[in-house]
Amino acid sequence: MASITLEKISKNFPGVKALDDVNQKIESGKFFTLLGPSGCGKTTLLRTIAGFYKQDSGHILLSDEVIDDLPAYKRDTGMVFQSYAVFPHMTVYENVAFGLKTRKVEASEIKKRVARVLEQVHLSGYETRTPDQLSGGQQQRVGLARAMVIEPQVLLMDEPLSNLDAKLRVDMRTEIRGMQKLLGITTVYVTHDQEEALAISDKIAVMNFGVIQQVGTPWEIYKEPSNTFVASFVGDINFIEGKVTGSDSDSINVLVNDLTIKAVKPGISLETVKMAVRPEELSILTEELSGSDFTSIPGTIEKSSFVGALIRYTVNCGDNLKLIVELHKPQKEEMMASGSSVFVKIPADSILHFHPETGMRI
Ligand code: ADP
Numbered sequence: 001m002a003s004i005t006l007e008k009i010s011k012n013f014p015g016v017k018a019l020d021d022v023n024q025k026i027e028s029g030k031f032f033t034l035l036g037p038s039g040c041g042k043t044t045l046l047r048t049i050a051g052f053y054k055q056d057s058g059h060i061l062l063s064d065e066v067i068d069d070l071p072a073y074k075r076d077t078g079m080v081f082q083s084y085a086v087f088p089h090m091t092v093y094e095n096v097a098f099g100l101k102t103r104k105v106e107a108s109e110i111k112k113r114v115a116r117v118l119e120q121v122h123l124s125g126y127e128t129r130t131p132d133q134l135s136g137g138q139q140q141r142v143g144l145a146r147a148m149v150i151e152p153q154v155l156l157m158d159e160p161l162s163n164l165d166a167k168l169r170v171d172m173r174t175e176i177r178g179m180q181k182l183l184g185i186t187t188v189y190v191t192h193d194q195e196e197a198l199a200i201s202d203k204i205a206v207m208n209f210g211v212i213q214q215v216g217t218p219w220e221i222y223k224e225p226s227n228t229f230v231a232s233f234v235g236d237i238n239f240i241e242g243k244v245t246g247s248d249s250d251s252i253n254v255l256v257n258d259l260t261i262k263a264v265k266p267g268i269s270l271e272t273v274k275m276a277v278r279p280e281e282l283s284i285l286t287e288e289l290s291g292s293d294f295t296s297i298p299g300t301i302e303k304s305s306f307v308g309a310l311i312r313y314t315v316n317c318g319d320n321l322k323l324i325v326e327l328h329k330p331q332k333e334e335m336m337a338s339g340s341s342v343f344v345k346i347p348a349d350s351i352l353h354f355h356p357e358t359g360m361r362i
C-alpha cells in the first residue's frame with residue numbers, strides 16, 4: 001500500500017483559487033476524508049491526485065515516487081464517482097471486467113478477480129444484469145467493484161453516496177469502511193456531509209476556499225476545532241461573544257449583555273473573547289441555581305423540536321443571545337412549551353474560546 005504526499009499544491013481556474021498551497025501527508029492504509037462546503041476544492045484536490053487535473057504548482061508523491069508527470073491511467077489509483085459512471089450497455093460482469101481487459105490481464109485471472117470483487121460488494125449472482133436492472137445502491141456497488149478490481153494502491157471516492165437515500169447511505173458507508181479496513185487500502189474520500197465524515201474516517205481534513213483548515217481524528221475535529229469555521233461546519237455550536245471582566249490562573253469571567261458567564265480558561269489578555277459551546281453540553285433548568293463550576297442564565301423557550309432521541313430547544317437569552325440546547329433521552333414531563341421561562345446551565349469547562357477577530361482557537 002502507498003502513502004500520498006501533497007506538497008504545496010495550488011490550482012487556479014479562471015477567477016478562482018481552487019487549491020491554495022495544500023500540504024498534507026496521507027498515511028498508507030488510512031481512510032482520509034476531505035470535508036467542506038460545496039465549492040471549497042474537494043473534487044479539484046481528488047482529481048489532481050488522480051491525475052485528471054494537473055496542479056499549477058507543487059508536487060504529488062505516491063510513497064516515495066513523484067507522480068507529477070504521470071498520466072492518470074498510469075497512477076495506480078481507482079476512482080469512484082458521485083454519478084455511478086457505469087457503462088449502461090454493458091452487463092455487471094463486463095463493467096467490472098473492463099479495466100482488467102484494457103490492462104490485458106489474462107482471461108482466467110479476470111474471471112477470478114471479478115468473481116471475488118463481486119462477492120465483496122454483495123453482487124454475486126447479478127453478473128448478467130445491465131445497470132438499468134439495478135437500484136441506485138447496486139449501481140454504486142458496481143462503481144466500487146470497478147475501482148477495486150484493478151487492485152489500485154489508492155482508492156479515491158468523490159461523494160459516492162450522495163445519490164442514495166438516507167438509510168442506504170448509512171448502510172453503504174459502513175460497508176465501504178469495512179471493506180477498506182479489510183483490504184487496508186489507502187483511501188481518500190470526499191464528502192460535504194459532516195456526520196458521514198465523523199462516522200467513517202481515520203482522519204478528516206476540513207477545507208474552505210481551497211485551504212485545509214484543520215486535519216485531525218473525528219474526535220479532534222469535533223471536540224478541539226482549531227477555528228470558528230471548523231467549529232461551526234462540523235456539528236452545531238453556540239457562539240457567545242463578550243467582554244473579559246475577570247481573569248485568574250484557571251478561569252475567566254465574561255460579560256455578555258448584563259450577564260456574567262464563568263469559563264475555565266487560564267488568564268487571557270484579550271478584552272473580548274468569542275466563546276463556543278455545543279448544544280449537548282447545555283441543559284435547561286426550571287429555577288436559577290448557582291455553583292462554582294457553571295453559570296445559569298435566564299431565558300425564554302422560543303422554539304422546541306422533538307426529533308425522537310432528543311429535543312432541540314432554541315432559548316432566547318436576550319440581546320443577540322439565542323442558545324440551542326439539546327436534551328437527550330427526553331422524558332415526557334420534561335417537554336417545555338414555547339414561551340416558558342427557564343434558565344440555561346452552561347458548564348464552565350464546556351466552553352471553547354476563539355479570538356474575536358481572527359476566529360482562531362485560543
Ligand atoms: P467541491 O468539490 O468542494 O464542491 P470543486 O473542487 O468542484 O469544489 O470546485 C472548487 C472551485 O473551483 C469552485 O469555485 C468551482 O466553481 C471551481 N471549479 C471547479 N472545477 C472547475 C473547472 N473545471 N473550471 C472552472 N472552475 C472550476
Ligand code: MG
Pocket residue numbers: 042043044
Ligand atoms: Mg465536488
